[in-house]
Amino acid sequence: MNPNLRRLVITAIVALMAGFAGVGLGKLAFDHAPRQPTLHEVIHNELRLTSDQLGRIEGLETDFRTRRQALELDMRAANAELASAIREEHGYGPRVTNAVERFHHAMGELQTETIRHVFAMREVLTPEQKEVFDNTVVSALTAEQQ
Template sequence: MKFVGRGLVLTLVLAALAAAGGTWVGARYVVEQRRTPSLHEFVHHELALSADQERRLEALEQDFAVRRRAREAQLRAANAELAAAIQARHEYSPEVKAAVERFHHAMGELQKETILHVLEMRKVLTPEQAAKFDRRIAEALTDQAL
């Protein structure tokens, strides 16, 4: 009788593990299927780029990554200044206002860098690829891809 009890417990444990694993795999699959591909994924996986285009885009992406990291550092610094200004006086002081303005400026510069990067990427594409790219950009900017 002990053997049957152990077998039953082992069967239940294995069934629970299999159910949990199946649920996890299924959930990951559903989430992945519902997620809109990033612009990077779209360009590299859906536009059938030539080797030359891939090489040129890689150079653009490496350059942009450096500029993006610098702008993101500016955003973090502005956020730290804002936190310090708020902590110092707990009011919308001139220091808080200045820190907010620095943050907005840094955010605007990051947005400009991103737009310039996207436009540089477009120059690498054929007219047919550019038309698909333009639709994807318009969808992303107007939330139509959701």
């Protein structure tokens, strides 16, 4: 191998390794933001569900997953419709308006279904579990405001 090419390759490898080391050290030094547990983590790891509660919640989660996937498909279809309308109209015309409204409707339905799902899971819990659950939900909804 040509000595100049060899030096260039060695320099590139050392620079790459230094970059990875810098990223790793930066994460260790600066990535200490506390992360709130997700609602799913709280339900499955902290609430100490009975087998009956777990079975009921798993059934609710399965039903919700199916509904959520259908609504996400609606949102993707609305986005595709919006892309087509923008390509055709080149402005905020009737097709763009309809596609935006369709997307907002699907997004609103997803939010409504999510809230219903949260309340359905809550009904499975004991009063003590509901307190932890409620605090987790409120914390998640206000996290950016804190």
